[in-house]
Amino acid sequence: MTDSAITLRKSSKWGDMWASICANKAALTSLIFILALVLTAVVIAISQALGFQILPYDPNVGDMDKAFIAPCAEHWFGTDQLGRDIFSRVLDGTKISLSVGVAAVSIALISGTLLGAIGGFFGGRLDNLIMRAMDVILSVPSILLAITFMAAMGRGLDKAVLAIGLVSIPEYARIARSCVMAVKANDYIQAARVTGDSNLRIILKHIVPNITSPIVVRATLGISSAVLDTAALGFLGLGVQPPFAEWGDMLARSRSFIFSAPYTLIFPGLAITITVLAFNLFGDGLRDALDPRSRRR
Amino acid sequence: MLLEVSHLTTEFRTRRGIVQAVRDVSFAIDRGEILALVGESGSGKSVTSLSIMGLLSSNGRISSGKILFNGEDLLTKSEHALRHIRGNNISMIFQEPMTSLNPIFTVGDQILESIRLHTKLSKKEAQEKMLHLLDLVGIPNPAKRVRDYPHQLSGGMRQRVMIAIAMACEPQLLIADEPTTALDVTIQAQILDLIYRMREQFNISVLLITHDLGVVAEAADRVAVMYCGRIVEEGKTADILSRPAHPYTLGLLRSIPRLDDNSQRLYMIPGMVPPPEEVPEYCAFADRCERATDKCREGLPPFIALKERNVRCINIISEEA
């Protein structure tokens, strides 16, 4: 009886969620925008892998004679110091920002959720150890830790993913842990234990479905902060390898020209802000959809 | 009459459109009288009380009707004037003594605030008055208790404190919104007794809102039964409890467990209370009523005046007539 009631509620929960997101114009617009971004990144990546250029210009090769052209019909966003088309570079940059964001969040999500869930489920010393480790990571400002990491390991996409992923593990661990502990305290889990269900079975059947929604919300918002962190690392000169376009790196390069060529600064910054905004709006919408308490407001 | 509510209609803006929570409600309370407003949750009794106090939430609005207090219409008064009446002439106590007191102020502060707001007493006089009030509502060792925070008191004590706050300025009308619901049975009786005593001592009128007919029997002079935002029956307590005229009132009475009756299962009124936006434009109880006929669904039944009572039903329970 309990089981069927839960599954019943679950399915309607996801249905409700979808309805609620559709009702939230900002969240829906964001979702469409995010899908468009993903599509852009995938199309660009595929076309580049196949060896043809669908962007107006090669984002990585410029014509030095055409350095610092202000936005015009040929170069919508202008050109940079090496004469590369900023519009093409901004579009090309979606690849890196999105992939770093998603990859970093995946790392943090998987290891954080696992650690938190294990700690919450088994409790005791193991839990204590895990949470102290999380405290250690949390007690150093994340950007400082990420920079230190990058400086130690060198630049590169993979390392940026690792650094950003690592510093955000504690968030997921905490969420997972508190969810698991809350679920564990529920009567039906106690009952399942009494009736001799294995730990694995309890975890798969009862705990996983219950921690999914807070973790999904956190992950959506997490992508936005990962995009910001990627940009910050790029800005400090610790981002990806050139000549790949990365928004933060583009901003860093524009620093010396903020007065003479402000367009080199405006567009990559806008790209970051709008992308992050979209993920934030969508994440907020998702949270409202999954958490009726906040929907009330 | 101290308070006369006539044709009060209160509505709320919600996601699903405008919903009427109180529909064309009229009643009156005399000085020194205790009127009980009875109904299930969602029947509109709390909204009625908040309408009188002018404390509707921001999406609520009184769309028509009059609320005369001492002959003056509260609905035409400014917010400033209403503030002067609230807590001074009309005061209110609530269902949840646990959450109705501000957790971060001491009990004393919260009582003093009320006293000092409406009187010109000096600090010292106000403090004396506060101690006197606490003594009056039966709180032992008041001088010590005033320094306590709400969470340090028991539920009954907190409700006493609420009553002390309500009585701070010796109001003419006390609205008690489910004052005993959240309390243990023994404490319930004490609190009712206290309200009763207050009425005796200060000759105040009380609008007692409750879903518990037991409470009504114990305390009220008159009863008004609400269902889906409308008053369906209104009259003297003894009459209504012993000889209900409206089928809904009867249903309510039958669903009270009785110690002397163990023969059958507890009665349950069939069906559910319709949500406010689905209340029909005919007798709202018709769909649950065992006595309902097609005629009941043709239009809103009028108030039928029996001796000393009004009933909104066209199939008044026969033995009554």
Added chain:
Amino acid sequence: MLLYFIKRLLMLIPVLFFVSVLVFLIMRVFSPDPATIVLGQHTTLEKAAAWREAMGLNEPIVVQYLDYMYNVLHGDFGVSYFTNTPVTTELLSRLPATIELSVIAIIIASVVGVFFGIISAVKKNSIIDNFTMTTALIGVSMPVFWLGMLLIILFSGYLHLVPSGGRIDTLMRPYGGTGFYFYDTLMAGDYEAFFNALQHAALPAVTLAGYSMAIITRMTRSSMLDVLHQDYIRTARAKGLSAKSVIFKHAFRNALLPVITVIGLQFGSLLSGAVLTETVFAWPGIGAYSVQCILRSDFPVIQGVVLIVAFVFVIMNLLVDLLYAALDPRVKYAQESA
């Protein structure tokens, strides 16, 4: 209370210990060897080896760590590889700038954030609310350094209202004193210099405050909305209190509790933001300095910075907990042992 405080302090020790281990590992095991750049363009492999030997970098890592911790516990954080100056000196001479900036930023963020949070909550769904919430959302979505550069372009480049970087005009610099320019200039009665310092701090502080401001606004709003639905607010209104005292006395003081926690946590993230903000505005604090030092593998300085920042961070968290306990009569120290 004192006992609780001491207990909490003791609990910080293992955290700080592991922080030190973590940073030590990252720096000394994985980071690039600084020898070739410390010694500049006249280095040779031989000289670099001699330098490493002299700095103890050839010792086993455990010995290096124990040495380091021994010295730290004796108040010696070592000497910067590049400037040959004690790390303590280097950091203390830059800390006032960072503290000054962070404090101004957190004040701005709290005051503005709380103010707009309250307005938004009270005027829920009004134009002001929608505008505030949209701004706040954009605020959390903007890269700090981009915001900073935009502000520089606008206020310093086009409007010429404020200088683009630094703490104070060189000529206004206070002589002697504590290194806290606001304090020093006020004490010296030099109001011109005080306002000059204020002008310099305006853009960086606003930039640094931006993110926290947005977070605090959102938190205050949702906390206020929560509280405004509480029964005791109805009680307060039923007493006949004015809307103002209901909101500020009864609602706000309750809503403040979770907000304070957020403000405390934001102070920690300000230190993160300071790294970027200081870099953009050439603010001579430890944020920009630590980036510089990380990039040139100045191990002793980085280790010092991370330890000090972690220390400040955990102490801030402790203070927030204590403040919370002081403000909320429901919290008792004894119950909160976790």
Added chain:
Amino acid sequence: MKLSKTKIFAAALALVFAGAAVTDASAALSRKPQDNFIFASTNDPLGLDPAMVDDNDSGKINCNMYESLLRFEDDSTDVAPSLAESYTVSDDGLTYTFKLRQGVKFHDGTPFNAEAVKFNIVRQLPENAIPKMSYAGLVYGDVAKVDVIDEYTIAITLKKKSTPFLHNIAMMYAAPIISPAALQKYGNNVMEHPCGTGPYKFVAWDKGQQVILTRNEDYWGEPAKVQNLIFRTMPETSARVVALNNGEVDAINGIDANVIPEIKQAGNLIFSSDGMSTQYMFFNTNAAHDSICKDKAVRRAIAKAINVPEMVQSLYKGYDTPATTLLPKFVPGYSSKVKPVAYDPEAAKKELAALGVKHLDIITYSGARIYNTVGGQVLAEAIQAYLKAAGVESTVAVYDWATYKNKLLTDKFDLGFMGWNGDNGDPDNFVNLFASDDIINNQGLWVNQEYRDLVSQGVAMADGPERNAIYEKAEMLIAEEVPFLPISHPQILGAYRPNIENFAIHPVGLTFLSKTVKH
């Protein structure tokens, strides 16, 4: 009560912070604009002890506080008397005897004499020098002994003949004479307590902000014109330019060609002169790394693919000169007869294809260097584009400077970037790099015995046409073998306000400001 609380607070703050700040708590300096010359540059100095620093940011401040026995002429690297009034060289070329200037005092009042000079040299002799003294080896590595002849005469004897020695002791690194009293007082480290004999003396150093100097009223020579010198740290080029254009500062350096129009437009003046440094791209010829570039034909083919003049013009907007050889034009030994491999994209493409060169690994640094104002990444990307045009794909690995220097020692790569800032104007200072077995100096580890012989011949030979001929030969060898591709000789660029007179940046990168006037 309240006041006393404030006082306690102030005392506590002062105790914690003021004790640490590098501050002379002396009375405030004049705030009149004409009394203060403010010079903004990119970095904080590393320190103010000339024996322990090697950076231009320290040098350009130190050169106003310290003096060496000799100095460079105002606009060249020819030497002239300074703290030494004259010198003689023994016939075997090993012993240098200096007559010191009399009546000179250090800023702390300590008299300047032969003992002070000896103290400074002994401090940096190989047996005493700490590893941080990075110029000690270059300047004093060959010193056999130092003798005080009398109070104002000192004799320095070298182990072997060294023509660059006189240039070396005119430098602002290692060579300046510091007050022995100060050195003793501060534990052989005056990084934060500088004390020399120069026209300006130290007032305060706000870390990350500025170093403040004030006129030395007891200076032995012509007193400085402007009362106070302030060296501000402003890391961002754009910020420096705006500060200059707004009149917040009087002069700036570290600018690149892109911002010059802005500066001129605001009515400010540009200072530019040939810099004494060379930027080059080196090929990895390290036998251990087995790069395709160890093949001379490959190196020549790659060189043909790159249009150095066009690239330099485009990157540095005509302010840096394309380099044809290792030596800058004004350094003795430079020869216009040395011709680098000419740009020939067609030939390059053909040859590279024939040689089977399809892919190259490029390694570079991220930030800007003195010899490369646009930064290593931009430069590498430009090279990458030229290679692509020649049919060669390449990857660019970018590291921050510290990592880069380490990667050069450990990683396998084909092309890298480096530059050399001349120290003393002597050709040996440049050419000996590629005669070294040390991978730090000879990054590609190019080994050529003929070249090495030429270099060791040159160092011992007295200045003159004969010596120059040897260096010409060495440069010809480089042009033929292409162990590296010379890219550019950077221009020294600075800018200053129109009310400033006599502002110059010396070819070695230093700013001697005692003659600068502010109207």
